[in-house]
Amino acid sequence: MPHLTKLDPYGALIEPATLKIQRLLPGPIERCWDWITDADLRRQWLASGVMDLTEGAPFEFTWRNDTLTNPPGQRPEGFSAEHSMKCRIVTVDAPRLLVITWGEQSEVSFTLTPQGGEVLLTLIHRRVPDRNTLLNVSSGWHTHLDVLVARMRGTDPSPFWPAWLARKAEYDQRLPQA
Numbered sequence: 408m409p410h411l412t413k414l415d416p417y418g419a420l421i422e423p424a425t426l427k428i429q430r431l432l433p434g435p436i437e438r439c440w441d442w443i444t445d446a447d448l449r450r451q452w453l454a455s456g457v458m459d460l461t462e463g464a465p466f467e468f469t470w471r472n473d474t475l476t477n478p479p480g481q482r483p484e485g486f487s488a489e490h491s492m493k494c495r496i497v498t499v500d501a502p503r504l505l506v507i508t509w510g511e512q513s514e515v516s517f518t519l520t521p522q523g524g525e526v527l528l529t530l531i532h533r534r535v536p537d538r539n540t541l542l543n544v545s546s547g548w549h550t551h552l553d554v555l556v557a558r559m560r561g562t563d564p565s566p567f568w569p570a571w572l573a574r575k576a577e578y579d580q581r582l583p584q585a
Contacts, residue, residue, distance in 0.1 A: 414429050414430065414431055414527075415429075416430075416549065416553075417549065417577070417578070417581060418530075418545050418548060418549060418578075420582060420583070421531070422533075424533070424534055424535045424536070424541070425531060425532065425533045425534070425535070426531070426532045426535060426541065426544060426545055426548065427529065427530070427531050428529075428530050428532075428545075428548050428549060428552065429527060429528060429529050429530070430527075430528045430530075430552045430555070430556055431522065431525050431526070431527055431528075431556075432519075432525060432526045432527075432528050432555070432556060432559055433524070433525060433526075433559050433560055434521065434524050434525050434526045435521075435524075435526070436502050436503070436519050436521050436526050437502050438559075439502070439519050439526045439528065439559075440501060440502030440503075440505075440519060442555060442558075442559060443505060443517050443519075443528075444458055444460060444501075444505060446458070450471075450474075451475070451554075451558050452475065452551055452552075452554040452555040452558050453468075453470075453551045453554075453555070454468035454469055454470045454471075455468070455469045455471070456468045456469055456494075458496065459496070460496060460499045460501065460505075461496060461499070462496055462497065462498060462499060463495065463496060464495065464496045465493065465494070465495050465496075466493075466494055466495070466496070467491055467492065467493050467494065468491065468492050468494055469489060469490070469491045470489065470490045470491070471488065471489050472486075472567050472568070472571075473488055473567075473568075475551075475554050475564070475567045476554065476563075476564050476565065476566050476567045477563075478566050479566055479567045479568055480566035480567060480568035480569040480570075481568055481569075482568050483568065483571075483572060492509070492510050493510070494507050494508050494509060494510065495507065495508045497514065498516075502519060503518065503519050503520070504516065504517070504518050504519070505517045509532065512534055512536055513532060513533060513534045513535060513536070513544075514532075514533045514534060515530065515531070515532050515533070516529075516530070516531045516533075517529075517530055518530075518531075528552070530548060530552070532544055532548065538582075538584070541578075541582060542575050542578050542579055542582070543575070545574070545575075545578040545582065546571050546572075546574035546575035546577075546578050547571065549574045549578075550567060550570045550571040550574055553565065553570065554567065
């Protein structure tokens with residue numbers, strides 16, 4: 408597969424309720440897999456929660472977005488300092504594919520594909536129930552993945568909440584109104 412030099416940092420709808428977003432991560436693939444599946448690494452860019460990487464195994468994600476960047480910026484009204492969600496492992500093909508439920512109705516897949524010394528992460532979030540949720544998950548994934556790339560590259564990510572708010576406004580303009 409050819410090396411990808413430039414990816415669109417924005418997610419796109421590949422079906423009406425399905426978001427696809429990609430990032431190029433520093434390899435090797437096993438390191439990228441660890442950042443997705445290891446609770447201590449994942450809590451630095453997304454959410455904490457120990458996963459038993461067995462199909463059907465339940466787990467819980469807990470977000471503490473105020474701890475992802477320093478400073479985090481001002482948390483928007485209506486968002487708590489901590490939020491948890493029950494999930495379940497659907498598919499595991501280490502170190503290339505992880506599919507999980509996202510709460511009760513959605514599903515998220517993480518696919519890792521080597522690209523020379525880097526690894527292409529393709530994230531697909533399926534069955535997003537409505538436009539408001541779509542805006543939240545689009546801006547959320549975009550911002551969380553930006554934090555992941557910065558952490559993996561050893562650089563400081565932008566303050567989380569201002570970046571999330573800016574991305575939400577951009578996705579509101581970019582994604583169809585339905």
